[in-house]
Amino acid sequence: MTLTAVTTTEAPAPPTRPVWRVPPTVVVSFVVVALVLAWSIAPGVFSHQNPVDGIPSELFRPPSGAHWFGTDHLGRDEFARVVHGTASSVSSALVAVLIGLVVGGLFGLLSGFFGGLVDTTLARFVDVLLAIPSFLMAVVIVSALGFQTINAAVATGVSAVAVFARVLRSEVLKARSAVFVEASLLLGGSRASVLFRHVLPNASRSVLQLAVLQFGLSILTIASLAFLGYGDPPPASDWGLLISSGREYPLAPWLVWAPAVVTIVTVLSVNRISRWLRKTD
């Protein structure tokens, strides 16, 4: 209720900022994400059981000490399947974010920095990308490229291009109007050097936050595509595929809930980190 003109940030930031005060939920989120990334890099370290060949005498065992997430219809350890499916579920989300970031970022950068005809042309292009519902776009692209997880990742990335382009464009516009950018142009800085030395670093914070957010969204989109069967076919074990095939065995509900909980916890953690990044901005 005081005058709001003093500061534009929401948080009543104290003059001396405490050194990295991270809320406990964010710490937990980082641990979860680190664990999941470790699963995707070295699944064998975390699960010694075979994710592809099952043990016929151990069908549909409920979760226990020996099988944390139980076993499926072929006697395969569900935990091993989840861990080994992480690589394609999570790393492909990273690929998607990278595509969106690089392509969309380039669009936004060029659009915001050069303005004029470049801006107008790219803006229409981004409008078109936004107009096609992103999930439908991903479905069309993945069906054009073929049903593989890597194609699902490409499709997800392309459908995220527009968002990155938009955010980066507005960030560049914001940075461009800053006095120090004007000053460095007046001092004879070339456009390229100003772009990379000043504009890009200033835009990077909100782009990082967006990238993390899109990482979570991409995990969901890729899981949805896998759920529809547009990813790698079995015996691959993408989380979405695991959930989809687990549906056929209602008497073994852990086959749905184990991968489901892993997916939700992962995405929740990623979203929490993104939110924290936005707040500390």
Add this chain to the structure above:
Amino acid sequence: MSRGYLPFALRRAGQAVLVILLAYVATFVVISVLPGDPVTATLRNPQNGFTEEQIARIVSYYGLDRPVLVQLWEALSRFVTGDLGVSLRSNRPVADMIGEVVPSTLVLAGASLGLALLLAFGIAFGVRYLPRPFGPALRSVPSLFLSVPGFLVGLLLIQIFSFGLGLFRAIDADSPWATFFAALTLGVWVSAQVAEVLIANLDREAEQDYAGVARARGLGQARLLLRHLLKPSALPVVTVLAVMIGEVLGGAVITEAVFGRTGLGSLVESSVASQDLPVLQAVVSLAAVVFVLVNLLADLVYPLLDPRVTVVRPEARVAVA
């Protein structure tokens, strides 16, 4: 209504038409850069029972023997006149196939938007006015909703209310309860996005000087909300909902698959499975048309609803979404 409204509306409408046409071109390009030739592969599939003459007729109908640019031009001119082509699978006009399933998806989409609004307003009001442990706890609900894949929400609802409580039969996809839960599945995601905007707006408006003045005059919280905070906070929701149309249309693919409904989403799924490209192209470009028109409408109506918005710089408002 201000002086600049008509030029603004005309420019905005022109833009919309351009974007629709370009969206059609974009889907055409994506679909026709397909590696291989699934069109003739599909046609020659013995199961379809096309004779060589029929294949030749279909191929020349689609102009597949001509250069891609010519094909694009012809397809585009057909699209503009409302001719969506013929299915490669059933040999029926795509427009008829879409017409059959549209009502079901419309019901689903409408119900889910309604439910989403109810949920979102419930969450946002709860955040502000529920007593301490509950109100603030509700703040994390939208981000929880945004972390759950849509198909899981559907599976969970079916598990609880169909298999558990026996409220509806999962097989009977068009029963009112099944429709309700399908709409809820779609609505949860939308509601989270709307609720986030609402909560942020209410927080911001409550800090404004006018709200302080109203409080100082002795206005109770409920009055303050209804008389002062609600309108400026809720108006941007119009824009958010318009953008959400795209999410609803995309989410329909998942929701209809989970609940076994027929609709635009299931049409997409089946046409992907059978590589029925004309159908896929038509549904996706129609979705783009719907998205663009709804957003055009929202953009045109918004300045009339919100007197704070001037149409001089239409870009300024887009940042709200």
